[in-house]
Amino acid sequence: MNATVTQAGMTIDADFYDFVDQELLDGLSISSDSFWQGLASIVTKLSPKNHALLEKRDELQAQIDSYHVQNPNWNAEKYRTFLESIGYLLPEPQDFEITTEVSEPEIAHVAAPQLVVPVNNARFALNAANARWGSLYDALYGTDLISEEDGAEKGSKYNPVRGFKVMAYGRQLLDKILPLSTGSHIESTHYGIVNGVLIVTLNDSRQVQLASSTQLLGYQGPQHNPRVILFKHHGLHFEICIDHDDPIGKVDKAGIKDIILESALTTIMDCEDSVTAVDAEDKVLVYRNWLGLNKGSLKEQFLKGDQQVTRCLNGDREYISLTGEPIILSGRAMMFVRNVGHLMTTPAVFDADGNEVYEGILDAVVTSTAALHDLQGNSPYKNSKTASINIVKPKMHGPEEVAFTAELFDQVENMLGLPKNTIKMGIMDEERRTSVNLKACIEAAKARVVFINTGFLDRTGDEIHTSMLAGPVKPKEDIKTQPWISAYERQNVEVGLASGFKGRAQIGKGMWPKPDEMANMMNAKGAQLEAGANTAWVPSPTAATLHSIHYHEIDVQALQNTLLDHQSHCLDALLMPPLLQDDMPLSPSEIQAELDNNIQGILGYVVRWIDQGIGCSKVPDIFHVGLMEDRATLRISSQHIANWLEHQICTQEQVLATFVKMASVVDSQNSYDPNYVPMCTDGHPNSNSLAYQAAISLVLEGKQQPNGYTEPLLHYYRRLKKQTH
Ligand SMILES: CC(=O)SCCNC(=O)CCNC(=O)[C@H](O)C(C)(C)COP(=O)(O)OP(=O)(O)OC[C@H]1O[C@@H](n2cnc3c(N)ncnc32)[C@H](O)[C@@H]1OP(=O)(O)O
Numbered sequence: 177m178n179a180t181v182t183q184a185g186m187t188i189d190a191d192f193y194d195f196v197d198q199e200l201l202d203g204l205s206i207s208s209d210s211f212w213q214g215l216a217s218i219v220t221k222l223s224p225k226n227h228a229l230l231e232k233r234d235e236l237q238a239q240i241d242s243y244h245v246q247n248p249n250w251n252a253e254k255y256r257t258f259l260e261s262i263g264y265l266l267p268e269p270q271d272f273e274i275t276t277e278v279s280e281p282e283i284a285h286v287a288a289p290q291l292v293v294p295v296n297n298a299r300f301a302l303n304a305a306n307a308r309w310g311s312l313y314d315a316l317y318g319t320d321l322i323s324e325e326d327g328a329e330k331g332s333k334y335n336p337v338r339g340f341k342v343m344a345y346g347r348q349l350l351d352k353i354l355p356l357s358t359g360s361h362i363e364s365t366h367y368g369i370v371n372g373v374l375i376v377t378l379n380d381s382r383q384v385q386l387a388s389s390t391q392l393l394g395y396q397g398p399q400h401n402p403r404v405i406l407f408k409h410h411g412l413h414f415e416i417c418i419d420h421d422d423p424i425g426k427v428d429k430a431g432i433k434d435i436i437l438e439s440a441l442t443t444i445m446d447c448e449d450s451v452t453a454v455d456a457e458d459k460v461l462v463y464r465n466w467l468g469l470n471k472g473s474l475k476e477q478f479l480k481g482d483q484q485v486t487r488c489l490n491g492d493r494e495y496i497s498l499t500g501e502p503i504i505l506s507g508r509a510m511m512f513v514r515n516v517g518h519l520m521t522t523p524a525v526f527d528a529d530g531n532e533v534y535e536g537i538l539d540a541v542v543t544s545t546a547a548l549h550d551l552q553g554n555s556p557y558k559n560s561k562t563a564s565i566n567i568v569k570p571k572m573h574g575p576e577e578v579a580f581t582a583e584l585f586d587q588v589e590n591m592l593g594l595p596k597n598t599i600k601m602g603i604m605d606e607e608r609r610t611s612v613n614l615k616a617c618i619e620a621a622k623a624r625v626v627f628i629n630t631g632f633l634d635r636t637g638d639e640i641h642t643s644m645l646a647g648p649v650k651p652k653e654d655i656k657t658q659p660w661i662s663a664y665e666r667q668n669v670e671v672g673l674a675s676g677f678k679g680r681a682q683i684g685k686g687m688w689p690k691p692d693e694m695a696n697m698m699n700a701k702g703a704q705l706e707a708g709a710n711t712a713w714v715p716s717p718t719a720a721t722l723h724s725i726h727y728h729e730i731d732v733q734a735l736q737n738t739l740l741d742h743q744s745h746c747l748d749a750l751l752m753p754p755l756l757q758d759d760m761p762l763s764p765s766e767i768q769a770e771l772d773n774n775i776q777g778i779l780g781y782v783v784r785w786i787d788q789g790i791g792c793s794k795v796p797d798i799f800h801v802g803l804m805e806d807r808a809t810l811r812i813s814s815q816h817i818a819n820w821l822e823h824q825i826c827t828q829e830q831v832l833a834t835f836v837k838m839a840s841v842v843d844s845q846n847s848y849d850p851n852y853v854p855m856c857t858d859g860h861p862n863s864n865s866l867a868y869q870a871a872i873s874l875v876l877e878g879k880q881q882p883n884g885y886t887e888p889l890l891h892y893y894r895r896l897k898k899q900t901h
Pocket residue numbers: 291292293294299300301303304446449450480631633634687691715716717792793794803804805806808809
């Protein structure tokens with residue numbers, strides 16, 4: 177047990193206490209006493225409500241389970257009536273519009289990518305905050321969007337053939353997003369500004385202008401030979417960077433060395449599914465990084481190759497306007513923070529009765545207090561332009577839980593002396609009870625909501641768990657193509673638009689979970705915007721830069737206008753679980769392939785989580801595609817096998833044998849890592865591997881886990897692991 181401090185009737189981990197006293201409150205006019213009193217009073221008031229909400233989740237799940245046992249031949253109509261009778265499916269509220277008074281310009285006015293990052297990783301978190309601007313040339317050169325055919329391999333040193341393909345792509349993009357009055361950027365040999373007008377000289381010495389002169393905003397350097405020229409399209413800025421002495425610029429006819437695209441306008445600093453935070457020590461790390469981002473002081477030094485790098489927040493970008501005034505644009509993404517959900521408790525603080533406090537309550541208090549530094553100008557940078565704190569709240573089940581979060585935010589505002597509705601809410605639409613009652617959920621936070629987002633990964637896990645006893649589910653890939661998911665995605669957009677989100681709040685779509693497959697991403701991810709979203713999640717800054725191209729290709733605001741009156745009334749489809757059809761049984765090899773794939777993913781993720789405290793990993797699937805795995809993807813895989821065991825699609829022996837087989841595969845995939853501890857020796861699992869045990873428990877005890885969540889078991893085993901260190 178760590179040293180503790182007693183304050184306001186609570187028992188507080190001494191390191192966490194010191195962090196609050198010496199770092200979090202430093203520079204704020206909040207005394208230590210009033211902070212701890214404030215926290216204690218919120219804990220006392222809201223913990224019983226939090227507890228009751230969790231009990232309600234379990235009660236509803238138990239009722240749904242017994243319904244399926246008693247009604248093996250249910251139909252849609254009867255099922256819907258049953259869900260209404262137990263209060264799972266609630267009456268839809270009258271039409272209303274959200275009343276959120278201010279939201280950030282990056283949220284309300286410009287459609288753009290949203291990057292997510294584990295905030296406990298300072299190197300990545302700083303990179304994410306700085307990912308507002310990204311090099312198109314780097315993003316193209318480093319990814320499979322540029323093919324390696326015809327001598328264009330990436331190789332270990334610069335390949336001019338590949339470089340040429342990158343430049344050609346860049347020129348073609350300019351033709352799309354910055355069309356000339358005549359001719360093409362492919363022919364350009366010089367860019368200059370004359371009397372406030374962009375003059376582009378072409379191969380044949382013709383001088384042409386932009387098709388739309390208002391796209392030109394400003395420049396750096398001399399007007400006739402600018403170093404940087406700033407443009408705007410669909411609300412997104414971009415730069416053409418020119419340097420005839422640069423290794424790239426000097427082989428370009430016009431000296432273009434790069435095209436810089438405004439990319440991740442918003443970033444979510446994640447305290448939740450991409451991090452491991454099981455105790456006070458971990459929570460301090462999470463909170464300290466978020467604080468450092470708000471104070472502008474976070475720095476990270478690391479070796480990259482043989483280079484020592486010091487990373488900190490980027491400053492703003494400055495240009496000269498066409499009338500000679502300065503233009504200053506933010507150099508950083510607008511940062512949201514994602515708190516944890518309502519489920520877990522943390523040993524950082526124990527309440528007066530000796531219980532761990534709810535982690536979601538602590539997150540709301542501490543992350544808001546940290547953000548006060550931004551609101552009060554204690555940082556050289558500005559995050560919120562509207563004096564708001566933007567918190568994403570995940571894994572809420574239904575409107576009561578949203579109302580509870582709103583009440584928590586109210587209490588935090590009172591504690592910190594903030595005007596009501598300073599704390600804005602992003603609602604993850606990622607639990608089935610939220611999807612089917614989405615309108616009521618939004619109404620429960622209508623004065624502070626700034627986004628809804630289809631977290632389809634958690635949502636898939638919840639889909640499987642909720643209908644655990646309804647029957648066996650389809651293989652994972654097929655679940656993605658069933659009517660429930662398109663109904664879910666469509667309904668989310670329709671409800672968001674009908675509630676007045678356009679021009680005020682984000683309608684977001686889910687993560688691209690294949691971080692190395694950028695060519696596929698470029699083919700697929702535009703569809704999320706075609707479906708009406710004005711932002712969508714990406715796993716890396718490179719993905720943000722490439723995905724930003726979709727926002728140039730699609731005029732999201734115009735598209736949303738065309739969808740404003742859509743109402744597809746898809747509740748029945750939304751309630752139809754993705755079950756295997758009796759007349760389409762799976763072959764033994766299909767079953768084994770599914771188990772292999774799921775178990776490889778589970779082990780590959782869990783072994784790093786438990787042994788090394790890494791909460792988000794790129795794990796190869798059986799086809800060697802590196803997949804982003806986090807707690808939500810783990811929820812899906814573990815629930816999927818639990819469901820197949822329940823319905824005897826496979827046996828426990830088969831599952832355990834697959835675990836043995838795949839543990840060796842995962843060990844070999846990690847053999848490059850000096851910190852990796854193998855789970856097997858000579859093909860036999862090591863009896864002392866806590867990671868291996870955790871992975872098996874997640875499956876064998878999956879049916880009993882609350883809503884199929886993985887946190888309880890992950891935290892249990894990680895804490896054990898930390899004790900053995
Ligand atoms: C269901 C959900 O909740 S989804 C939301 C949770 N998921 C996430 O947040 C995903 C975040 N992404 C990641 O954590 C990572 O991209 C991973 C784990 C998927 C892959 O990580 P890696 O294998 O280390 O990536 P890779 O080696 O390709 O690239 C590393 C480089 O990219 C950068 N990078 C990768 N992801 C990110 C990110 N999300 N934000 C900022 N920088 C990033 C790193 O800083 C590093 O660059 P550096 O050397 O200059 O610091």
